[in-house]
Amino acid sequence: MSMSYPANPPRGGFRIAVGIGLLVLSGLLFVRAAGPWPGDTIVWPAAVAALGALLIWRAPAVVPRRPRGWAAHRSSEQRPSRRQSEPERVRVRGRPEVSRGGLGVALVLAGGFAFLWASGAMRPAGETVLAALAVLIAVALIFAPSWRRLARSLAAERTERIRTQERADVGAHLHDSVLQTLALIQRSAEDPKQVAALARHQERELRGWLADGDSRENGRTLAAAVDAAAAEVEAAVGGSIEVVTVGDCPLDERARAVVAATREAMLNAAKFAGEAPVSVYAELSSERIQVFVRDRGPGFDPATVPPERRGVRESILGRTQRAGGRAAVRSQPGGGTEVEIAFDRGDKR
Amino acid sequence: MPRVVIVDDHDLFRAGVRASLGPRVEVVADSGDVESAVHAIDELRPDVVLLDVHMPGGGGVEVIRRVGASRPDVRFLVLSVSDASEDVIALIRAGARGYVTKTISGPDLADAVCRVRDGDAVFSPRLAGFVLDAFAGEIPAAQVDPELDLLTPREREVLQHIARGYMYKEIAAQLGISVKTVEAHVSAVLRKLQLSSRHELSRWALHRRLVEE
Numbered sequence: 001m002s003m004s005y006p007a008n009p010p011r012g013g014f015r016i017a018v019g020i021g022l023l024v025l026s027g028l029l030f031v032r033a034a035g036p037w038p039g040d041t042i043v044w045p046a047a048v049a050a051l052g053a054l055l056i057w058r059a060p061a062v063v064p065r066r067p068r069g070w071a072a073h074r075s076s077e078q079r080p081s082r083r084q085s086e087p088e089r090v091r092v093r094g095r096p097e098v099s100r101g102g103l104g105v106a107l108v109l110a111g112g113f114a115f116l117w118a119s120g121a122m123r124p125a126g127e128t129v130l131a132a133l134a135v136l137i138a139v140a141l142i143f144a145p146s147w148r149r150l151a152r153s154l155a156a157e158r159t160e161r162i163r164t165q166e167r168a169d170v171g172a173h174l175h176d177s178v179l180q181t182l183a184l185i186q187r188s189a190e191d192p193k194q195v196a197a198l199a200r201h202q203e204r205e206l207r208g209w210l211a212d213g214d215s216r217e218n219g220r221t222l223a224a225a226v227d228a229a230a231a232e233v234e235a236a237v238g239g240s241i242e243v244v245t246v247g248d249c250p251l252d253e254r255a256r257a258v259v260a261a262t263r264e265a266m267l268n269a270a271k272f273a274g275e276a277p278v279s280v281y282a283e284l285s286s287e288r289i290q291v292f293v294r295d296r297g298p299g300f301d302p303a304t305v306p307p308e309r310r311g312v313r314e315s316i317l318g319r320t321q322r323a324g325g326r327a328a329v330r331s332q333p334g335g336g337t338e339v340e341i342a343f344d345r346g347d348k349r
Numbered sequence: 350m351p352r353v354v355i356v357d358d359h360d361l362f363r364a365g366v367r368a369s370l371g372p373r374v375e376v377v378a379d380s381g382d383v384e385s386a387v388h389a390i391d392e393l394r395p396d397v398v399l400l401d402v403h404m405p406g407g408g409g410v411e412v413i414r415r416v417g418a419s420r421p422d423v424r425f426l427v428l429s430v431s432d433a434s435e436d437v438i439a440l441i442r443a444g445a446r447g448y449v450t451k452t453i454s455g456p457d458l459a460d461a462v463c464r465v466r467d468g469d470a471v472f473s474p475r476l477a478g479f480v481l482d483a484f485a486g487e488i489p490a491a492q493v494d495p496e497l498d499l500l501t502p503r504e505r506e507v508l509q510h511i512a513r514g515y516m517y518k519e520i521a522a523q524l525g526i527s528v529k530t531v532e533a534h535v536s537a538v539l540r541k542l543q544l545s546s547r548h549e550l551s552r553w554a555l556h557r558r559l560v561e562e
């Protein structure tokens with residue numbers, strides 16, 4: 001009997017197996033009704049063999065989980081728990097699949113033998129078969145250790161390959177970002193402002209990359225989007241913006257309005273703050289979204305802002321109100337400015 | 350004048366901190382790994398230890414674990430680039446009295462050292478955010494010891510103001526309380542962080558790890 005071992009069975013593999021099984025069954029029933037039939041002794045061995053085949057099909061190929069991004073590269077004293085657990089995890093994962101596949105093979109073989117035995121094909125050749133079986137078992141016993149070793153070295157080699165690739169990824173990223181920035185810094189060494197801006201930009205980028213490659217880079221959450229907006233504003237206007245976020249939530253339509261208004265507030269703050277850093281605090285809970293943008297600039301008296309100055313009124317207050325939230329600007333001459341943007345998440349718009 | 354030991358595995362950074370601290374603080378030693386740090390603290394009995402999170406030989410937590418009990422009068426201030434809230438909270442829970450980022454200016458750092466020496470807690474906006482994050486989340490009141498596992502509304506308010514970039518003085522003015530009261534609230538938060546039964550914190554840590562996976 002030949003059996004295919006799909007390297008990575010697709011989701012529909014199980015259904016296909018069931019379908020084939022049903023087709024074979026109907027074919028057998030047809031043959032039983034119409035044609036030559038060896039006798040009902042075939043039924044139970046066939047059922048056992050089918051069960052074994054099913055087990056083999058269902059056993060997924062053993063694929064070690066790729067260690068996630070940077071985590072695999074942190075030095076062991078920094079992340080002892082994760083580093084140590086990695087190889088173990090691979091091994092533990094491999095075991096049940098292997099034994100399931102083994103059980104399947106045993107069942108298929110048992111089914112085949114049972115059929116041969118029951119149909120009487122074995123009786124004349126009984127001794128030959130027994131001898132062949134003994135030789136097979138002996139060969140298996142002799143070569144099992146080396147097969148085992150081979151499998152193990154294959155797994156080790158695969159792990160090593162994954163490591164190497166990760167290292168290449170890290171190297172490529174460092175080259176693209178950090179080394180480039182360092183070169184830029186050397187070239188603009190006379191301009192301290194430029195150097196500081198470059199360093200901050202690089203720091204933010206590297207932190208984002210280290211913290212969480214995927215979700216934050218793509219800006220799928222509100223916290224990530226606020227971070228990204230802060231980086232943009234820093235790049236555009238200069239100055240430094242310290243972002244602190246508590247909690248997080250997905251970037252839905254309302255959250256987008258929050259980000260847009262926050263960005264506008266950060267732009268204003270960065271323009272007027274001067275040297276002092278701008279503080280951004282975002283608290284994102286299930287009930288509400290609340291963002292504070294505070295600068296330590298000269299401040300102003302909100303009552304004296306002429307109506308044609310649309311920046312704050314339109315892009316922060318108006319935008320937030322249209323999206324169903326509320327915003328407030330608190331400022332005093334000499335006391336800095338704070339913009340608060342708040343949305344309740346419980347209510348419908 | 351507070352006597353300080355700087356513990357950090359980057360030579361250049363230690364030199365930089367030493368230079369930027371200025372005349373208000375006396376740096377008695379600096380060390381680049383856990384072993385020599387433990388030795389120096391034991392020998393010199395500084396008032397304040399500036400501690401990095403990640404170091405060869407176990408990091409800041411290991412230093413506090415090894416000398417914290419035998420030298421209860423030594424106070425620890427975390428000075429780190431680490432952005433991982435688990436790392437920072439772990440150090441605070443081990444006994445550090447504050448956390449500031451390495452971008453802090455020299456005078457501000459000297460200020461923070463003096464405040465820690467006087468027994469105050471030093472919360473940067475980032476640390477306030479981490480703590481609020483750690484205590485966030487709603488769980489049934491029956492499961493927790495409310496004395497320790499939840500922040501009072503006032504404490505939460507104070508932490509939120511710190512996270513928004515307010516100084517203690519400004520917070521006091523905003524909330525209509527004295528600076529001493531603000532300090533008392535912050536110290537109370539620190540104590541809760543260190544003593545609480547931590548149903549909530551462990552749940553939080555678990556959540557963080559799951560999110561990271």
